[in-house]
Amino acid sequence: MLSLSHRVQLAPGTRLQHDKVRQRWVLLGPERMLIIDELARLCLERSAGVSIGQLCDGLAAEFAAPLATVQQDVLALFTTMSEKGFLRHD
């Protein structure tokens, strides 16, 4: 189970790439691809070196959003990505 104290990073063999032709961002992995929206990309880009909790604190402050909702959304997003093999956590 992922929790707020975990740190996530892209799993080996996964990369975040801008799909120029289709004008969107994708996570590319072996035999798989995930189309991600702006918010998901932001979460991934800002997750480097910080815990999920710290990431959420930052996002909640920046977007003036309720922290509990942000935490719920980010954990759900990262859990899905982890179960699909795109993310690792420590």
Next chain:
Amino acid sequence: MTDPTTSRLLEPPLAILLELTHRCPLRCAYCSNPLALTPASAELDTAGWREVLRQAADMGMLQVHFSGGEPMARADLVELVAYASELGLYSNLITSGVLLDAPRLAALQAAGLNHVQLSFQGQEETQAERLSGFRGGGAKKQAALTLVQQSGLALTLNFVITRSNAHELDAMLHYAEQHGIARVEVANTQYYGWGLQNRAALIPSEAQLDAMTATVTQWREQTRGRMVIDYVIPDYYARRPKACMGGWAQRFLNVMPDGTLLPCHAAQTLAHLQFPRVPHSTLAAAWYDSPAFAAYRGSSWMPEPCGGCEHKERDFGGCRCQALALAGSADTLDPVCERSPQHEQVVTLARREAQLGEQPYTLRSFSFSA
């Protein structure tokens, strides 16, 4: 360019699979390469493959799979991987591992390779050797696995499942877990090419399939978040067909060693279609303009009962090659569908073949003419 059935814009493919060569040290009975294997003399040269890669990237494809045959049998593999990286393509090497050594792996990694998929024919050596027609593969694959893990490259283990090794599935997954593998494919053999030729010797029984599904389910639970398990079943026992390749000519382009362009690796069995070939055709012309690629795209070609079926945008009537192989016509629905008049026949055939016990294999070879 619009798809008449949905009037959506036709997108370029997402991925391309290059059958760089049909040469391979192994002779797997389940190999999905065609019975008429392409000889080395007919393979595209380095410049030809580079041009394919360039066009793929230009069109907006994102991933390239270097496959075969055994892609490591090509002396220019490293150069091609480096070029793919330069073009921004995500690269995957699909290999049996038996030709992999430390210097070549280091060169591939330096060339920017993103991922390695290593195939295994089973844990029991005699069974694996019988299936692959290759002695000593086990030790070579173990060595390849160690090398890839030491390199830090992302790795998927592909376990090939047949009637003769289905009982080893639990042991295979244990093996993967012991090695800390993050991604596994449990791939029942598919019945195309040599696999179709050997179906009676390969196809598992329904009881075996149920046991596999239970094993996979249990392992998925147990390794959630650590190991991803992809599971491919033989769909002869299914109620509905698979959407082959995400729909005919929707997402994927396959290139044969001689440059023939296909919507899927088995499509050359559809002899009534004229598939374009590089350098005579460009990839874009094949994709957007060729009648062969347009033939089964979308749902407007679909016969009844697909026409009025709620699943038609999901499975597109199943696999065209399987329809041809099993129902005798590519223009009908895939007979693994329970709504096909031939469905019962297919299931009966599968059940009958699955009872045959150990059968001799016709191992893949270049001399066989289809």
